[in-house]
Amino acid sequence: MLAEPKTEEMTSAVAMNSALDCAMAADPKVILLGEDIADPIGGVFKVSKGLSTKYGAHRVRATPISEQAIVGTAIGLSLAGYRPVAEIMFFDFITVAMDQIVNHATKLRYMSGGATPAPITVRTTVGGSRFGAQHAQSLEAWFMHTPGIKVVMPSNPVDAKGLLTSCIFDDDPCLFIEHLNLAYSSKAEVPVDDLRMPLGKANVLTAGGDVTLITYGATVPLVRAAAETLAGQGISAEIIDLRTLMPLDLDTVFESVSKTRRAVVVHEATQFMGPGAEIGAQIHEQLFGELLGPVLRVGARFTPVPFSPGLSNAPSTERILTAVHSLLDQP
Amino acid sequence: MIAPTTEALLDREASERMYELMLTTKLADDQAREETKAGRLQAAFYPVRGLEAVCAALGEVLRPDDQLVSTYRNLGDALAKGVSLRAIMAELYGRIDGVSKGKGGAMHLHDTAVGFMTTTGIVGSGLPIALGLGLGAQLDGSDRAVVVTFGDGATSIGAAHEALNLAVLWRLPILFLCQNNQWGEHTPIAEYAGSTDLRARVEAYGMPAHRVDGFDLFATLRCLRDAVASLRAGRGPVFVEAMTYRLTGHTGTADFSYVPADELAAAMARDPAPVFRSWLVESGTLTQGEADEVEHRAEQAVADAFAFAQASPLPGPAELWTDVFATDVVTWEER
Ligand SMILES: Cc1ncc(C[n+]2csc(CCOP(=O)(O)OP(=O)(O)O)c2C)c(N)n1
Numbered sequence: 001m002l003a004e005p006k007t008e009e010m011t012s013a014v015a016m017n018s019a020l021d022c023a024m025a026a027d028p029k030v031i032l033l034g035e036d037i038a039d040p041i042g043g044v045f046k047v048s049k050g051l052s053t054k055y056g057a058h059r060v061r062a063t064p065i066s067e068q069a070i071v072g073t074a075i076g077l078s079l080a081g082y083r084p085v086a087e088i089m090f091f092d093f094i095t096v097a098m099d100q101i102v103n104h105a106t107k108l109r110y111m112s113g114g115a116t117p118a119p120i121t122v123r124t125t126v127g128g129s130r131f132g133a134q135h136a137q138s139l140e141a142w143f144m145h146t147p148g149i150k151v152v153m154p155s156n157p158v159d160a161k162g163l164l165t166s167c168i169f170d171d172d173p174c175l176f177i178e179h180l181n182l183a184y185s186s187k188a189e190v191p192v193d194d195l196r197m198p199l200g201k202a203n204v205l206t207a208g209g210d211v212t213l214i215t216y217g218a219t220v221p222l223v224r225a226a227a228e229t230l231a232g233q234g235i236s237a238e239i240i241d242l243r244t245l246m247p248l249d250l251d252t253v254f255e256s257v258s259k260t261r262r263a264v265v266v267h268e269a270t271q272f273m274g275p276g277a278e279i280g281a282q283i284h285e286q287l288f289g290e291l292l293g294p295v296l297r298v299g300a301r302f303t304p305v306p307f308s309p310g311l312s313n314a315p316s317t318e319r320i321l322t323a324v325h326s327l328l329d330q331p
Numbered sequence: 332m333i334a335p336t337t338e339a340l341l342d343r344e345a346s347e348r349m350y351e352l353m354l355t356t357k358l359a360d361d362q363a364r365e366e367t368k369a370g371r372l373q374a375a376f377y378p379v380r381g382l383e384a385v386c387a388a389l390g391e392v393l394r395p396d397d398q399l400v401s402t403y404r405n406l407g408d409a410l411a412k413g414v415s416l417r418a419i420m421a422e423l424y425g426r427i428d429g430v431s432k433g434k435g436g437a438m439h440l441h442d443t444a445v446g447f448m449t450t451t452g453i454v455g456s457g458l459p460i461a462l463g464l465g466l467g468a469q470l471d472g473s474d475r476a477v478v479v480t481f482g483d484g485a486t487s488i489g490a491a492h493e494a495l496n497l498a499v500l501w502r503l504p505i506l507f508l509c510q511n512n513q514w515g516e517h518t519p520i521a522e523y524a525g526s527t528d529l530r531a532r533v534e535a536y537g538m539p540a541h542r543v544d545g546f547d548l549f550a551t552l553r554c555l556r557d558a559v560a561s562l563r564a565g566r567g568p569v570f571v572e573a574m575t576y577r578l579t580g581h582t583g584t585a586d587f588s589y590v591p592a593d594e595l596a597a598a599m600a601r602d603p604a605p606v607f608r609s610w611l612v613e614s615g616t617l618t619q620g621e622a623d624e625v626e627h628r629a630e631q632a633v634a635d636a637f638a639f640a641q642a643s644p645l646p647g648p649a650e651l652w653t654d655v656f657a658t659d660v661v662t663w664e665e666r
Contacts, residue, residue, distance in 0.1 A: 031470070058470060064500065066493035069459045073497070076463020079448050080398075082470070084463070099490070103453050104460065111439040113432035114654040116449055147655050171657035200660070247660045282663055 007189040012182050015157040015190045016047045016123075019164040020085065022194045024055050030168060031059050031077060033070050034087030034123075038062040044089060045125060045183065067093055071100035074120040075108070083168055084120050090135045091126040091177065105173040106148030120174070121167045127179040127218050127268065133304035138269035143175050144246050144278070150199055151245040153177040155220035157188040159243055162197030170199060179218040179268075186221075200247035204256065208236035211262040211324050214253055214279060216242040219266045219315055226320040235328065245275060250282055257283055261292045262327045266315055271299025293330035296323040345391060346616050347625060349548065352390055353383040353604040354629040356407045359416060360579075362633055363406070363423065367583035374423050374437045376583035379407040382510050384603035385545045385573045386411040388552040389508065392559050393446070393476065398464045400457040400479040401450040403438040404510070408480050413445040416636040426643035433646045434654065446475075455488030457481060458507065462494050465503030465568070474563040478506040483572075484515030486529050495570070499537045502567035506558050507533070509570065510545070512577040517589055533570040545573030546601040578602065 010018065023030045032048055038060050042049025052060035063070050067088060074084035088094050094101065101122065109117035126138055143151045150172050154160040160178070167174035205220070206227060215223045220241050227237040238256050242249060257263045263283055265276035276297035283295045298320050301313035360380050366372035379386065382404070390411030393399070401408040409419055414430065422429025423437045430440050438452035448464060451457045461479035468475045485491055486509065498505050509529055513520050520527050534540040539561070543554040551573055558569040576598035580587035608626075611617040617625070652665065 031466075061466075061501075064493070064497055066497055068456075068490040069462055069493035069497045072456070072459020072461075072490065072494065073463040073466060076400075076448075076460040076465070077467050078463070079443075079460070080464050080467025080471070082463075082467055099453055099456055100459060104451065104456065108449060109657070110654045111431055111435035112441050112449070112654075113430070113434050115431070116441050116443060117657065119657075150656075247656075248662070250663055286663070 005191040005193060008192050009187045010157050010161075010190040011184050011187050012154065012157045012160040012178065013045060013047055013184055015161040016164050016178065017049060017051070018190065018192065019161040019168075019195070020048060020051055021054070023165055023168045024051065024059065026194060027083060027169075029082045031061065031082050031084045032087070033061050033063055033073055033084060035063055035065055035070075035089055037087055043087060045180070047123070047178075048087070067097035068100055071097040071105065071120070071122065074122070075100060075105050075118045078118045078120050079116060085168055086120060086122050088122060088124040091124045091139055092134050092137055094122070094124055094139065101149070101173070101175075102143075102146050106146050109172070110148060117171060118173055119171045121164075121176055122174070123164070123176045123178065125178045125180050125183070127181050132307040136305035138267070138300070140177060140245055141269055141273065141275050144248070144275055148173065150174040150247065151177070152199060152243065153179070153217040153245060154243060155182060155217055155241050156186065157190050158195075159197065159203070161190050162195045163199065163243060165194065166196045166199050169196070174199070177217065181218050199244045200249055201244065202249035202252040203241040203243055204252065205239040205241050206237065208238035208260065210235045210237060210260055211264065211327060212238045212240060212253070212256040212260045213264050213266060213320070213324075214240045214242065215266040216245065218268050222315065222317050223266050223320060226317045226324070229317070229321060230324060235324065237324070248279070253279065253283065254286055257287055258290055261290055263295045264298060264320065264323045264327065265295065266298045266320055268300055268314055270302050271297050272302045274299045293327045296327060298323050343616055346611060347621075349387040349391055350604070350607055350611060350617075350622070351625050351629055352387045352410060353607060354626060355416065355632055356383050356386060356410050357604045358629055358633045359410075359420070359636065360406055362637060364579065364583040366637070372423060372583075374425070375403075376423060376437050377404040377581070378579040378583060379404055380578035381512055381575045381598065381603070382407045382545070384548040384607070385508075385510055385551055385575060388548060388555050389478065391552060392556045393478065395445055397476045397478065398446040398448045398468075400448050400461045400464065400477070401440070402454075402457060402481055403450065403452045404482065405438075405440050405450045409440050409442075409447055412442070412447040414440060414442040414447050416632055417639040418442070420636040420640035421643045424640045424643070425645060426640055427646045427650075428639070428643040432650060434650065455481060455485035455491045458485070458491045458494035461505050462497055462503060465498065465505040466501065468504050469501070474504075476504055476506060476559045476562045478508055480508045480510055482515065483509060483511040483513065483520055483529060484518075484523065485509075486532065487523060495533055495536045495538060498568040502565070504562040504565070505568040506555070506562060507568060507570040508555075509572045510575065511572050512575050514577045514581070514590070516581045530570065530572045538568050538570050540570040540572070542572045542574060545575035546603055546606070548603065548607055
């Protein structure tokens with residue numbers, strides 16, 4: 001009989017720390033790089049807390065404020081046979097390292113005919129407008145738009161650990177996006193030992209027959225709340241947490257939508273030209289004849305992320321409900 | 332004739348080896364430019380004319396396990412590191428026998444088996460990548476050296492400065508080799524740099540920095556040999572600014588008329604391969620006949636490589652989809 005894996009209650013931040021810990025224990029080639037990531041601070045979000053003490057400053061390397069150098073170093077290390085994990089403090093700062101990621105990491109495999117892939121992991125954070133518009137934007141569509149990099153965004157502690165570990169040991173460059181609203185809030189029982197989850201597999205969170213709600217990351221709790229309200233109104237929603245945006249698990253999406261025949265895509269990235277545009281287009285192309293209405297999107301308004309608590313461009317439960325009702329009201 | 336420093340640093344075999352490399356580089360470069368001008372080679376080819384001595388010296392001081400990151404102007408670097416001329420040329424023509432199955436092109440050569448790790452078409456972006464290779468060598472406890480080559484113009488890019496700072500901070504075993512050909516496309520160095528003393532700029536980071544006459548094979552050889560020995564001894568990174576001149580246009584087909592005629596003539600008089608040949612013969616290192624033999628071998632190798640490249644097939648359409656990810660990722664575009 002298989003023993004149940006030992007678990008502990010963890011936030012996503014602790015789960016990611018556990019993922020890094022397990023990966024570093026499993027493979028001496030795993031090296032962490034980033035600003036302030038060494039102890040005593042252990043990263044400004046504490047995700048690497050304790051690791052430099054445990055594995056040494058040669059493996060947990062605090063860097064200067066040099067985003068291009070951080071990602072470039074990760075690429076060079078990967079060419080030298082290492083499995084580097086680079087931390088970019090906020091998603092917005094990735095713009096500084098864009099050349100290294102989108103011109104180098106993502107293309108080295110292709111441009112070398114398979115000879116020099118760069119299997120790096122870039123971890124970054126997103127969300128919350130406490131810092132204003134230069135510390136809050138969701139840029140995942142930029143990377144989904146670029147062939148050669150995997151894009152992952154977990155919504156809960158178990159996925160955070162399993163997917164991060166898989167990114168580290170994946171043979172492609174991976175962008176791992178951590179939402180700050182999720183990192184410290186909810187807790188879950190997470191296996192303490194090595195945990196890996198396949199990249200490119202969506203998770204059907206709740207089964208339902210009337211509408212498919214497709215989402216990921218920080219909008220998962222919003223969508224869950226909307227689904228509960230809908231249930232009270234006698235409407236059953238099927239929720240898909242994509243978990244991985246590239247590869248995008250369209251099989252699971254198509255299977256669900258061919259059953260419910262209605263779909264709404266929800267995300268915190270700007271709706272205009274956002275991930276929902278491609279997902280919606282794919283559903284229309286594949287399932288046009290089966291749909292009872294157009295695929296709708298609920299994403300952020302096309303503005304920078306506002307600072308004032310009086311303003312928000314983010315999707316809300318109300319907007320999700322409105323979208324679902326407008327679909328159900330289709331003649 | 333302006334002779335190289337007449338120093339008995341070399342045995343006869345090394346001299347011959349370096350002459351052959353310089354000449355092969357020059358002849359292959361000449362031929363590639365001719366091919367682009369004739370329209371038979373539809374590629375942005377970046378000539379290396381003027382860099383032959385720097386490349387030959389580099390090839391002489393590096394071991395096969397040393398690692399090099401180069402740029403779009405890479406023919407001399409690649410040959411110095413031992414990449415096959417046939418595979419380079421096939422890549423230029425986009426053929427299946429190229430180093431990247433034709434999918435990379437002239438600006439994207441590599442051969443990790445000989446330590447030619449990668450090349451980049453983005454000015455200055457090789458320096459951060461070299462950091463990781465240097466860190467890898469350091470973590471491995473290996474005494475292998477990492478070299479990154481780049482032009483003078485690359486020193487205006489932010490990535491270069493991030494890399495120089497971090498390399499010093501971590502004492503990484505990296506030779507930053509600036510191939511200063513005095514030009515960034517159409518712009519002379521004095522028109523884009525507030526201080527054209529690149530060596531002095533880099534020294535301010537706390538890194539030993541040297542300037543050497545890159546047309547002088549022996550001076551360059553001595554400088555690079557010392558630099559690499561210092562890296563291997565764990566004394567941290569070294570910057571070398573090799574002063575040369577761009578003897579052709581920026582690309583194989585580029586207009587070249589803006590280069591001052593007197594400057595170019597002075598540089599041409601020091602064209603590395605022919606100057607070295609004269610020295611080899613005059614110093615009695617090689618006889619005329621022996622020098623002719625080297626020349627013959629180089630000509631043969633270049634003719635063979637071009638013939639090989641032109642005969643190699645184009646990649647089949649299925650190659651479009653391979654090597655995007657480690658294992659195929661279905662995007663429904665292909666279904
Ligand atoms: C980031 C970037 N900006 C501009 C270019 C276009 N470009 C290609 S080569 C070049 C000149 C670079 O000069 P230098 O670094 O001195 O090298 P050289 O070509 O003279 O060897 C420029 C501007 C580029 N490839 N990358």
